[in-house]
Amino acid sequence: MSKIGDPRLGDLLQLPYSGNKKAKVAILGYPCDIGVERNNGRVGSKNGPCCIRKKLEKMGTVINPEFNIDLSNIHFEDRGDIQISDSLENNHEILASEVSSLLNDGFIVIVVGGGNDQSYPNAKGLMSSMKSGNIGVVNIDAHLDVRPLINGSLAHSGSPFRQLLEDEMYIKDKGMFLEFASQGSQCSAEHVKYIQSKSGKIVWLSEIHKKGANECFKNVLNDFKSRPLFVSFDIDSITGADCPGVSCPSVIGLSAQDAVDICYLAGKNTYTKLLDLSEFNPNIEEDRTARLVVNMIYYFLLGIAER
Numbered sequence: 001m002s003k004i005g006d007p008r009l010g011d012l013l014q015l016p017y018s019g020n021k022k023a024k025v026a027i028l029g030y031p032c033d034i035g036v037e038r039n040n041g042r043v044g045s046k047n048g049p050c051c052i053r054k055k056l057e058k059m060g061t062v063i064n065p066e067f068n069i070d071l072s073n074i075h076f077e078d079r080g081d082i083q084i085s086d087s088l089e090n091n092h093e094i095l096a097s098e099v100s101s102l103l104n105d106g107f108i109v110i111v112v113g114g115g116n117d118q119s120y121p122n123a124k125g126l127m128s129s130m131k132s133g134n135i136g137v138v139n140i141d142a143h144l145d146v147r148p149l150i151n152g153s154l155a156h157s158g159s160p161f162r163q164l165l166e167d168e169m170y171i172k173d174k175g176m177f178l179e180f181a182s183q184g185s186q187c188s189a190e191h192v193k194y195i196q197s198k199s200g201k202i203v204w205l206s207e208i209h210k211k212g213a214n215e216c217f218k219n220v221l222n223d224f225k226s227r228p229l230f231v232s233f234d235i236d237s238i239t240g241a242d243c244p245g246v247s248c249p250s251v252i253g254l255s256a257q258d259a260v261d262i263c264y265l266a267g268k269n270t271y272t273k274l275l276d277l278s279e280f281n282p283n284i285e286e287d288r289t290a291r292l293v294v295n296m297i298y299y300f301l302l303g304i305a306e307r
């Protein structure tokens with residue numbers, strides 16, 4: 001529990017819903033790393049949601065005196081973890097349907113993974129709730145994650161955005177896709193061509209370092225205009241010094257400050273319906289990285305409070 005006179009996110013989660021709140025936000029866990037294993041990555045992200053929940057309890061002031069933002073105007077609800085089995089395909093179906101039903105109930109949704117394979121079912125959940133593929137998807141990630149399915153049919157943590165770019169509804173309704181903070185040392189030239197052939201865009205990490213993450217991300221939000229937006233954040237896009245607990249770390253990347261600034265802007269953007277956070281792996285490092293992830297959630301909420 002929080003200390004006297006200092007309510008935190010855990011207290012916000014306890015408040016019952018009252019009709020006059022500014023927004024409803026639901027947090028949902030995807031405790032699954034089968035997709036990471038299939039992609040030959042380091043497993044452990046299935047323990048991510050549980051670890052985040054423990055930290056969430058005590059972090060993040062409900063009234064932020066630095067920015068003068070009061071989160072008690074937001075209804076924040078923990079919807080638990082989705083039911084996981086050994087079948088990744090089943091897990092994805094359940095996830096897409098849960099995300100869609102939360103969005104239909106008027107929630108802004110935060111999904112905490114788990115592997116990055118979650119991002120295609122999450123996008124499907126958004127398309128199904130909108131009954132349209134005319135959505136915007138921004139993948140903040142060191143990797144492009146447009147690898148082909150294994151044996152032509154098995155999804156994995158490196159394939160979610162190829163699945164999106166090949167999705168019938170997304171293609172028919174002219175969805176829009178952009179990769180943000182991609183690292184050329186970890187992305188194949190063939191995959192770049194593939195994304196361009198599907199009208200996807202890429203903002204490389206080097207460009208972000210020149211112009212600043214805030215500026216670059218504001219431009220992206222502007223380009224996506226009024227489409228319902230899904231911001232997918234793979235935390236391995238953040239430099240390993242700031243964010244060591246991931247399946248595939250890098251010595252370069254966004255800073256922790258960039259990450260929270262981006263989450264704030266994503267939350268403040270009226271069209272953002274869905275945020276997912278992927279690849280937190282507490283088996284590798286659980287304290288510093290979990291604190292960063294909770295801060296990212298917190299800054300997203302601060303942004304929503306400023307809509």
Ligand SMILES: N=CN[C@@H](CCC(=O)O)C(=O)O
Pocket residue numbers: 039040041042116143144145147157158186234247248
């Ligand atoms: N979501 C992560 N995708 C990366 C994983 C790389 C790795 O674990 O080695 C990718 O497929 O490139």
